[in-house]
Amino acid sequence: MKNHTLEQHLAEADQPVKDFMADLLEALGKKVSDEQEPRLALRYFGAQLEIKLVSFDGH
Structure with missing residues (x-):
């Protein structure tokens, strides 16, 4: 699935x-403001996902 498709799903x-x-x-x-690495680990339907904030409005 393309990134654009995922972004469209989120918008809708x-x-x-x-x-x-x-x-x-x-x-x-909050992790950024606490000077921690902005990364979260989630488990969903047997998959382990890691989500990292790369930027937020250029920060």
Whole structure:
């Protein structure tokens, strides 16, 4: 699946998905402000995912 397709799905997502993304960005932003690496590990449907904040409005 292409990145553009994933971004389009997020833009059209229902409110629970948008709430999840907001919580995720808040958690990653807190790590940045606490001078920790902005990275989270999640497990979902048997997969282990690692999400890293690369930038946020150029920061």
